[in-house]
Each structure stands twice: as C-alpha cells, then as structure tokens.
C-alpha cells in the first residue's frame with residue numbers, strides 16, 4: 001500500500017535511510033569530496049557539487065512528494081528556475097503567465113532575453129493559448145494560484161494544450177506545496193519550487209527544487225546542474241528535510257487560519273477586495289477543488305487607499321512586514337515595493353497590482369491573535 005502523504009513527509013517507503021548506526025535523523029554529510037576504494041571503483045559519490053548523500057536523500061523525499069522520478073535540489077528557487085531556463089536557447093519562445101513571482105519576471109526579462117529566448121506574457125487562467133503559440137514556442141511557464149493576484153489555471157487543460165503542440169509545461173508549485181497540489185500528476189513536465197517557502201517552512205534557509213518525471217529531462221537538467229553548480233549544501237539540505245517532516249501539519253494549520261482571516265477581512269469596510277481561492281466567490285474556486293487538495297494559506301487583499309495600506313504595514317506587531325512566505329510566522333508583504341518592485345509599471349497596472357494591494361502569508365499563530373493584530377492596526 002502506498003503511504004499517505006503525511007507519512008511520506010516523514011518516511012520514504014521501505015527506506016531505512018541510515019543503516020550503519022541507525023540514526024533516525026539523516027546525517028549531514030559535510031564533505032566536499034569522496035575517496036574511491038580503488039581505480040575503477042566508486043562508492044557512487046565523487047564530489048559534492050554533483051552528488052551528496054544528504055542532498056540526495058532530500059531529493060528523493062521531494063521527488064516522492066511531487067510524484068516525479070527525479071528531483072534536483074538547488075541553492076535557491078531562482079537557481080532552480082535559472083537552470084530550467086538553460087534548456088532553451090536563441091530563437092526559442094516561451095509563453096509565461098503575466099502574474100508571476102517578480103524575481104522570475106526579472107530573470108526572463110534580463111537573462112533569458114539576453115540569451116535569445118523570447119517570452120510572451122499572458123493571463124494563462126483565461127487567455128486563448130492557441131493564439132499565442134508560434135512555430136518556435138517551446139514551453140508554457142506558470143504558477144497557480146498566481147502571485148499575488150491568485151489567478152487559478154486549469155493544469156490538466158493546460159497540459160492538453162502543451163501536449164498537442166509538443167511544448168513543455170513548467171509549473172512553479174511554491175504556493176501550494178506538494179502537500180496540496182501535484183502538477184506532474186496533472187500533466188506538467190517540470191515542477192519548480194522555492195524550497196525556501198513551505199517546504200523548508202521556517203524562514204531560516206534558502207533552497208530550490210526542479211522535479212521531473214521524464215528520464216531525458218532529468219539527464220539534461222542533471223548535466224546543467226553539475227555544470228553550473230548551484231547545488232544545495234549538505235547542511236541546508238538537512239534543514240529542508242527537517243522542515244518537510246512537519247509540512248502536512250503546518251499547511252493544515254496555516255490554511256485553517258487563512259480561511260478564517262479571509263472571511264474576517266471580507267467583513268471590513270476599509271477592505272475593498274479579498275483574493276483567496278478558498279472563497280466560493282473566487283473565480284478559480286471550482287478548478288482549485290478539482291486539481292488541489294486545499295486552497296493554501298496565501299491571500300491577497302486590497303484596502304480603500306494607500307494610506308490604509310501604509311498604516312497597516314507600519315502598525316502590525318505580531319505580523320511582520322517582510323517579503324517571503326510559507327514560514328511559521330505570518331508575514332505581510334507590499335508587492336509593489338517588495339516582491340514585484342522590478343516588474344514594469346504597465347505590467348503591474350495591467351495585473352491590477354496597486355499601492356492598495358497587500359499580501360498575507362498566513363502562519364501558524366493563534367487565529368484570534370492574528371485577527372486582533374490586524375484589527376488594532378486598522379482601527380486602533
């Protein structure tokens with residue numbers, strides 16, 4: 001019987017990871033290189049840039065959670081995305097969602113363009129993809145729900161389009177984590193993660209992942225990985241392994257808080273819009289129900305004016321004003337000056353990101369404490 005996901009966060013099936021001493025916590029193999037038993041003989045490990053047992057254990061855990069055949073652990077989410085973009089070359093064309101993590105937009109607009117890769121941005125949750133596909137289109141790149149506007153794209157439908165045109169479907173699954181959504185199962189070819197967020201889960205390390213199910217893609221990405229060298233360190237690999245053990249309970253709790261905060265925010269007069277895909281009124285609600293096991297703990301809301309937004313950012317006390325997400329603590333982000341500062345102004349406007357838009361990464365605190373903090377910041 002296949003183990004349930006809560007168990008898979010903690011155990012690999014049939015795995016007794018460390019057999020020599022029976023250590024329950026997987027050891028940190030803090031070594032740069034590995035000695036060979038003799039000429040032509042190998043332990044399977046040569047040099048930590050290429051393979052390291054601690055990182056490999058983490059990679060197997062994440063591959064199992066995402067139901068991929070291979071996973072590569074990078075030193076950051078951006079390093080993972082940058083490596084994936086090396087699959088493309090001059091003359092290639094990509095279609096990307098218009099509402100992506102700001103750092104990804106910066107990568108596409110500066111580095112990928114410099115490398116001759118052309119990117120068309122579109123709202124993948126509603127546009128007609130067929131119209132955007134060109135002869136040289138190689139891939140579709142998206143997040144769902146998107147950051148920060150929470151658009152939801154039907155992954156199975158998108159995978160059908162990608163297959164019909166022989167395109168790679170690349171999905172950044174950071175917002176929901178493999179606990180709530182598995183894009184590879186829905187037909188995606190590559191899943192990327194900022195492991196910094198829900199997977200590591202404690203705002204204490206930077207990490208990234210690329211997960212695939214196809215052997216040829218795995219071979220190409222492994223080659224890029226060993227050549228460009230942005231592997232996750234043994235110690236950071238161990239930190240992420242430790243974080244993943246509690247992924248299920250953290251996500252459940254954070255989501256419970258998020259649902260309640262979304263409903264509370266809806267009732268506030270100075271809040272003009274609440275974007276949370278777990279609200280039945282959200283346009284992506286039905287698709288989320290179909291393709292995910294939950295709605296996550298990210299929510300975006302809009303207040304009546306810029307002054308109210310600034311007041312909140314200044315006055316929250318328990319909630320911290322910081323970028324990032326997916327940790328145990330609740331963070332309030334101002335996308336326009338933080339995560340999306342490098343996104344061109346016209347793109348921000350077209351996406352509806354304004355100086356009244358705020359994003360909450362809801363954490364694991366007591367709900368009442370969070371509510372009171374927001375209430376006092378708004379009205380106190």
Ligand SMILES: *Cc1c(COP(=O)(O)O)cnc(C)c1O
Pocket residue numbers: 076077078079101103104143147172174175193194195196197206207208325
């Ligand atoms: C944070 C984030 C990234 C970048 O990951 P880093 O670990 O910060 O390099 C990519 N995508 C999304 C959705 C993110 O939230």
